[in-house]
Amino acid sequence: MNDDNHAIQMEGIHKFFGKVHANKDVHLDLRTGEILALLGENGSGKTTLVNMLSGVYFPDHGEISVHGRPVTIRSPRDAFDLGIGMIHQHFKLIPVLTAAENIALGFGEGLTISRKRINAEVAELAARYGFELDPTQKVYDMSVSQKQTIEIIKVLYRGADILILDEPTAVLTPLETEKLFAVLRNMKADGKSIIIITHKLNEVLAISDRVEILRKGEFIGVVKTANTNQTQLTEMMVGRPVSLSIERPEPATECDRLQVIGLTCLNNEGVKTLDDVSFAARSGEILGIAGIAGSGQKELCEAIAGLYPSIGGSVLYTNDQEGTPVRERILGLSPDAIVKKGISMAFVPEDRLGMGLVAAMDITDNVMLRSYKDNRGPFVDRRKPKELAERLIKELEIVTPGTSTAVGRLSGGNVQKVLLGREIALQPGVLIVAYPVRGLDINSSYKIYDLLNEQKARGVAVIFIGEDLDVLMEIADRLLVLCGGKVSGIVDPREVTKEDVGLMMTQVAQNDGEVAA
Amino acid sequence: MSAVKTKREPLLRMVKRDDLAPRRAWAFRGIAFVAALITGGLLIAVLGHNPLLVYKDMIVGSWGSPTVIKETVKLAIPLLICALGLALAFKMKFWNIGGEGQVIVGAIAAGYFGFFMADFLTRPMLIAVMFIAGVLAGGIYGLIPAFFKARWNTNETLFTLMLNYVALAVIKYLMNGPWKAPGSSFPKMPMLVPGGRLTTILGVHWGWILALILIVVAWFYFNRTKQGYELAVVGESENTARYVGINVRRVIMRTMFLSGALCGLVGFLQFAGADYTITEGIAGGVGFTAITVAWLAKMNPFGMLVVSVFIAMLERGSNTIQTIYKIPASASSLLIGIILFFMLGCEFFITYRLVWRGKGVADAEDTNPSVGASVEATGDPPVEKGDSAVRDSAARGGVAS
Numbered sequence: 001m002n003d004d005n006h007a008i009q010m011e012g013i014h015k016f017f018g019k020v021h022a023n024k025d026v027h028l029d030l031r032t033g034e035i036l037a038l039l040g041e042n043g044s045g046k047t048t049l050v051n052m053l054s055g056v057y058f059p060d061h062g063e064i065s066v067h068g069r070p071v072t073i074r075s076p077r078d079a080f081d082l083g084i085g086m087i088h089q090h091f092k093l094i095p096v097l098t099a100a101e102n103i104a105l106g107f108g109e110g111l112t113i114s115r116k117r118i119n120a121e122v123a124e125l126a127a128r129y130g131f132e133l134d135p136t137q138k139v140y141d142m143s144v145s146q147k148q149t150i151e152i153i154k155v156l157y158r159g160a161d162i163l164i165l166d167e168p169t170a171v172l173t174p175l176e177t178e179k180l181f182a183v184l185r186n187m188k189a190d191g192k193s194i195i196i197i198t199h200k201l202n203e204v205l206a207i208s209d210r211v212e213i214l215r216k217g218e219f220i221g222v223v224k225t226a227n228t229n230q231t232q233l234t235e236m237m238v239g240r241p242v243s244l245s246i247e248r249p250e251p252a253t254e255c256d257r258l259q260v261i262g263l264t265c266l267n268n269e270g271v272k273t274l275d276d277v278s279f280a281a282r283s284g285e286i287l288g289i290a291g292i293a294g295s296g297q298k299e300l301c302e303a304i305a306g307l308y309p310s311i312g313g314s315v316l317y318t319n320d321q322e323g324t325p326v327r328e329r330i331l332g333l334s335p336d337a338i339v340k341k342g343i344s345m346a347f348v349p350e351d352r353l354g355m356g357l358v359a360a361m362d363i364t365d366n367v368m369l370r371s372y373k374d375n376r377g378p379f380v381d382r383r384k385p386k387e388l389a390e391r392l393i394k395e396l397e398i399v400t401p402g403t404s405t406a407v408g409r410l411s412g413g414n415v416q417k418v419l420l421g422r423e424i425a426l427q428p429g430v431l432i433v434a435y436p437v438r439g440l441d442i443n444s445s446y447k448i449y450d451l452l453n454e455q456k457a458r459g460v461a462v463i464f465i466g467e468d469l470d471v472l473m474e475i476a477d478r479l480l481v482l483c484g485g486k487v488s489g490i491v492d493p494r495e496v497t498k499e500d501v502g503l504m505m506t507q508v509a510q511n512d513g514e515v516a517a
Numbered sequence: 518m519s520a521v522k523t524k525r526e527p528l529l530r531m532v533k534r535d536d537l538a539p540r541r542a543w544a545f546r547g548i549a550f551v552a553a554l555i556t557g558g559l560l561i562a563v564l565g566h567n568p569l570l571v572y573k574d575m576i577v578g579s580w581g582s583p584t585v586i587k588e589t590v591k592l593a594i595p596l597l598i599c600a601l602g603l604a605l606a607f608k609m610k611f612w613n614i615g616g617e618g619q620v621i622v623g624a625i626a627a628g629y630f631g632f633f634m635a636d637f638l639t640r641p642m643l644i645a646v647m648f649i650a651g652v653l654a655g656g657i658y659g660l661i662p663a664f665f666k667a668r669w670n671t672n673e674t675l676f677t678l679m680l681n682y683v684a685l686a687v688i689k690y691l692m693n694g695p696w697k698a699p700g701s702s703f704p705k706m707p708m709l710v711p712g713g714r715l716t717t718i719l720g721v722h723w724g725w726i727l728a729l730i731l732i733v734v735a736w737f738y739f740n741r742t743k744q745g746y747e748l749a750v751v752g753e754s755e756n757t758a759r760y761v762g763i764n765v766r767r768v769i770m771r772t773m774f775l776s777g778a779l780c781g782l783v784g785f786l787q788f789a790g791a792d793y794t795i796t797e798g799i800a801g802g803v804g805f806t807a808i809t810v811a812w813l814a815k816m817n818p819f820g821m822l823v824v825s826v827f828i829a830m831l832e833r834g835s836n837t838i839q840t841i842y843k844i845p846a847s848a849s850s851l852l853i854g855i856i857l858f859f860m861l862g863c864e865f866f867i868t869y870r871l872v873w874r875g876k877g878v879a880d881a882e883d884t885n886p887s888v889g890a891s892v893e894a895t896g897d898p899p900v901e902k903g904d905s906a907v908r909d910s911a912a913r914g915g916v917a918s
Binding site: 351 | 741743760763
């Protein structure tokens with residue numbers, strides 16, 4: 001405690017995973033009572049670095065001191081004893097317990113717990129920092145942002161004065177993000193020191209005092225937020241100047257390629273995951289789909305692709321057969337049956353390695369997934385898939401030692417290029433992409449946007465399910481907003497603000513679906 | 518806040534390696550093999566024998582004369598075919614522990630025709646019918662757990678394991694009742710008529726030629742056919758299989774039928790080629806040992822040939838040393854166990870390595886920016902000078918820009 005200016009100092013940190021040098025001589029200096037943003041692309045080593053503070057990993061090299069004292073953090077327990085609290089991206093809560101019970105869980109001393117006392121304590125904490133939380137509410141009744149609130153209060157309740165938040169805004173709507181930031185400012189005023197990990201530049205500028213930038217595991221620099229801007233931060237993050245605008249060419253030919261009418265689905269528990277969803281995806285346009293995580297996006301894609309059962313509604317695909325449009329009902333058909341109808345629908349699922357690809361197989365075999373049935377006879381023909389794989393590697397600049405490298409060993413961006421490349425090679429009429437740039441670096445992301453625009457220009461009906469509203473508003477021709485499995489509106493992103501859309505994400509418009517378009 | 522006093526890192530840590538070069542991986546396996554022989558040698562020495570002599574006699578006992586070579590090959594055939602069958606299921610991540618039971622029902626089905634239809638069929642017909650019956654029965658016996666797995670996602674490990682005991686109980690029932698040898702006071706089945714026995718080629722029933730053909734067929738099936746590709750996709754990720762329109766249920770049932778069919782074939786071969794009757798020991802643990810064969814060979818059919826012959830040699834050789842040195846049977850099983858333990862255990866060290874306290878990873882591992890995931894992380898351009906300038910100013914507490 002001899003140095004109150006520095007909450008955390010990390011010096012010369014190295015961390016290896018096999019051959020991957022995840023942190024190379026990284027420094028970090030968190031001052032007491034400040035908010036430090038840790039900025040970097042995916043794979044730049046941000047999470048690895050903070051995981052060494054929270055006791056998940058142990059550094060291979062380097063010194064850590066907390067409040068000026070050298071320490072060794074070997075387990076989350078050690079981190080907790082040092083007053084370091086980490087809020088992970090994935091929450092670890094028990095659904096059947098109340099907010100207060102979850103917060104006090106594992107922290108009790110003695111044999112009995114007084115619910116009245118912990119409720120009061122939690123309520124007091126919440127009030128002090130401006131959280132909205134009912135201590136007696138059960139977790140299963142809560143929204144994602146409420147669950148996050150519990151995680152934060154849990155850390156505070158245990159006496160942490162250094163908080164680390166790993167991508168806290170990824171799951172929040174714009175309004176919720178604002179609320180979170182207000183709370184963070186209150187905590188800062190109370191003397192807490194905070195590290196926030198993010199790759200969203202506008203948020204960095206809005207909340208932080210200083211920004212530390214990592215790139216490819218290396219420490220690049222620290223800047224004062226007040227003295228910097230988006231362009232400079234991007235340049236430091238990527239290593240060279242990057243243009244940040246996404247193109248939105250005017251739609252070319254328009255016809256309703258895919259019509260979804262009154263689509264309704266139930267999950268295993270009999271809860272409606274999709275409720276009377278209707279929309280049309282037009283050829284030659286990008287239809288964006290926005291919504292809080294878990295609003296039915298996954299079910300919507302999978303129901304269209306023939307992978308999720310529905311209880312009502314229909315999906316019509318307009319197929320051009322020798323110039324005359326033919327409408328085909330495809331809801332309820334298996335993916336196999338849809339292909340047999342001569343319909344070419346491409347789908348880039350959210351879970352790339354778990355659904356779109358086979359991680360353990362090489363690029364050729366993965367490219368072959370869609371085409372191995374094309375030739376006759378019992379044998380597979382790897383010649384053409386290999387050619388396609390080689391073409392994709394060249395055209396999409398996939399970084400790989402060769403076509404026989406297992407896809408699971410490629411980096412996220414290259415995995416996505418293999419997947420999207422294969423789907424585009426189907427020459428689809430409809431292309432559904434779910435979170436296509438999640439976890440990708442900026443370069444790969446822009447490559448993906450270009451590819452989608454290329455498909456749009458070719459007359460493909462592109463359905464783009466995204467989480468980053470900024471991107472959706474820039475690339476989509478129309479934007480469908482989902483809320484709790486219902487369509488809360490289809491809007492023209494040029495005519496609405498981000499806040500409008502954020503509002504639609506949390507409440508379904510009363511009368512008609514069309515809010516602004 | 519001052520609970521942490523120690524300033525020591527953990528004594529021993531596990532660190533995942535990058536993929537070892539195949540040569541080094543094989544070197545590891547070689548070392549493990551030698552270590553196993555040494556450990557086994559110690560055991561033999563404790564029993565009061567010269568390990569080198571014992572090992573020599575094991576080799577002589579399994580390869581030293583035409584008679585013992587035939588015996589060794591006879592042991593290897595069922596292991597090999599059964600392992601090929603199990604590998605089909607294992608590649609699909611369907612843990613078929615029921616090879617034993619599938620062998621037994623194959624033998625029973627062949628036995629029905631061999632015992633009761635021999636008088637009505639010509640010799641080639643009889644053998645063909647027994648062959649088909651054994652294969653079909655094994656296949657259907659494999660289909661039962663597959664059906665339940667495909668339909669209700671039951672646990673195939675328990676299911677196939679339990680079916681082994683069911684098959685064994687059927688033999689006991691038949692032996693004591695309906696199929697009891699006429700005139701025998703002892704519960705046993707009759708002998709197969711000589712006309713139903715398999716002809717020998719080079720002194721061993723023709724199953725060995727079939728086994729060699731099956732190796733090639735299996736290799737092609739795994740690597741070159743659509744069905745082999747489908748079952749690998751299902752094994753790696755059922756979701757992906759569904760996503761590309763593979764009928765997962767059908768693939769599971771088809772593959773398990775084939776898996777069981779190969780085991781059933783072993784039952785037929787053992788019955789008509791080796792034992793000429795059916796006892797409780799007709800499968801003799803082949804269904805379990807074949808699991809080891811398939812795994813040690815990493816599901817490679819040609820590897821299974823090597824491993825099955827090797828294990829047959831160990832079994833045959835330990836018989837010999839039992840008689841020569843009076844080493845108890847359990848000791849020779851122990852020897853086999855030691856070798857398997859080392860061979861399987863070394864796979865851990867191929868995937869991970871251990872780091873002792875104070876020995877950093879930084880300088881130990883060669884940083885060779887070559888394969889896969891490390892490409893983006895290590896293949897970056899040299900850091901520009903500007904970067905270090907930024908960092909220096911930051912380190913001084915100043916601000917860049």
